[in-house]
Amino acid sequence: MDNEWLQRWRQGRIGFHRDRPHPVLVRHWPDLGVRAGTKVLVPLCGKSLDMRWLAQHDHPVLGIELAGQAIEAFVAEGVGEVTRYRQADFDICRQGSVELWCGDFFHFHIQQAADIGAFYDRAALIALPPATRQRYAFHLAQLIPPGARGLLISLTRGPGDDCGPPFSVPAEEIHELFAPNFRLTHLEDGKPEANGFRESAWALERRGPLPLRGTGAVRSGSSRR
Template identity: 80%
Template structure:
């Protein structure tokens, strides 16, 4: 899975990258109640412009991405001074209030997530095969403190379209099964089927369960 992802970035096969900010982020993020200054975790972030939108709306961003090409393209396409440093096993690149940690999301631990109090997932859950999604949801829950809020965008294929991936189809029942043990899950909307792909997006608001909720 990891090798396939890296090959797609190296070969420029990144049709999954959106050249504009996701409209669901613009519509729903302000309703989550994440306060200005709240640091947002973006797993498997690629070079998403959604991170710049979050930063422009007073949120420091910590994106985690396996492909070095994605990190380098993100900062090359942006403006402002770039600083680089390491926190093993990650190489970190900062531009403005966006930090990109290049490495494996599953090697990012709670000690490194001390300031994170929100999250945004548009491309992580749907990039992972079924066997890894359970591990992802559990690991994310370990990084997010009680009462922290997040937005998740999943994809579901049309009935009868088995397809492959990534991106993978993740039905509503699976989203609830994965996240409800640790999050309060609210279904916000289903989008229209995407022309040519058969995918329909679903948008979910989440609040980490815990004593502070």
């Protein structure tokens, strides 16, 4: 899967990239109640302009992307000085309030996510084959603190037509993957597209006790699952 993803970027087969912020993000993010200044995790971020939209709405962004080409394209198309450094398995560059970590999402650990308070997934879950999606949902839950909220955009298409990526991930699988660790709210289903896909949008909130006010510590006797 990793090799296929990298090959898509090398060959410019990135039809999934949008040339403007996703309308579902614009429509639903304000209703999540994520406070200004909260850092947003964006897994498998590509060069998505959704990150710039989040940054423009007072959210520092931490995007994780395997393809270095995507990260270089993002900063080349942006404005402002780029700073670069390395941490553990990741080459990192920062432009404005957007950090881009180049590497494997599954190598991003909870210690590196200490200041993450929200997340946005428009193209991560649907880029993963079935065998990897369970691992993804569990790893995301490890990185997100109790009470944190996020927006998930998924895709479905007709039965028997599931060659991907992007893959079809129906509502039943969304519940199976995320309900153990998140409260889910179904926000909307989009209209069927010409390619047979239909988007669905979900609000997620990490289950678990909220941190004690002013300390950032979880209440005694509990921990992240």
